[in-house]
Amino acid sequence: MMDCLFCKIVRQEIPARVLKENKHALAFRDINPQAPTHVLVIPKKHVASLEEATPSDAALLGEVLFLASEVARDEKITSGYRLVLNTGSGAGQSVFHIHVHVLGGRPLSWPPG
Ligand code: DGP
Numbered sequence: 001m002m003d004c005l006f007c008k009i010v011r012q013e014i015p016a017r018v019l020k021e022n023k024h025a026l027a028f029r030d031i032n033p034q035a036p037t038h039v040l041v042i043p044k045k046h047v048a049s050l051e052e053a054t055p056s057d058a059a060l061l062g063e064v065l066f067l068a069s070e071v072a073r074d075e076k077i078t079s080g081y082r083l084v085l086n087t088g089s090g091a092g093q094s095v096f097h098i099h100v101h102v103l104g105g106r107p108l109s110w111p112p113g
Contacts, residue, residue: 001046006097010044020071024063027071027102036105037075041068048096050087061098068102077104084112 001007009016009028016028019039030038043060047053053061065083072081081104086093 001097004046004097005095006040006042006099007046010042020067020074022063022067024060025067027067030101034101035103035108037072037077037081037102039068039071039075039102040099041065041071041102042097042099047098049093049098050085053098064098064100068100071102072104075102075104080104080108082108082112 005014008014010026018026018028020027021044024045025041025043027039027041030040041064043057043064045057045060047057047060068083075081081102084101084103085098086101
């Protein structure tokens with residue numbers, strides 16, 4: 001997807017503070033952090049949202065979750081962390097390339113807003 005913001009980050013056409021990556025997923029700091037740790041983990045392949053994912057993306061989504069857990073461990077978020085995957089504009093998704101927010105380093109209330 002040539003005009004997708006996160007695809008441009010994958011292709012290093014725009015800068016990002018990358019923390020970690022594996023063959024299929026990339027983790028970088030959110031530009032507008034909502035917590036002391038706020039990292040986005042994305043599949044390198046363009047998938048617009050969880051609604052667009054197919055059974056063939058199941059392993060890819062597993063790679064994203066596993067990288068998110070590695071990031072949380074590296075960030076030493078010892079009191080716990082939260083993964084958020086906004087799906088659809090009604091849930092606050094603004095970038096239509098699947099991304100998991102890794103949030104931690106402060107108390108996180110429940111339920112989320
Ligand atoms: P969401 O609302 O769930 O679609 O989250 C999109 C997130 O993407 C939001 O927290 C801000 C972040 N973001 C938007 N543009 C950029 C960017 O250019 N670089 C980085 N690092 N993050 C971005």
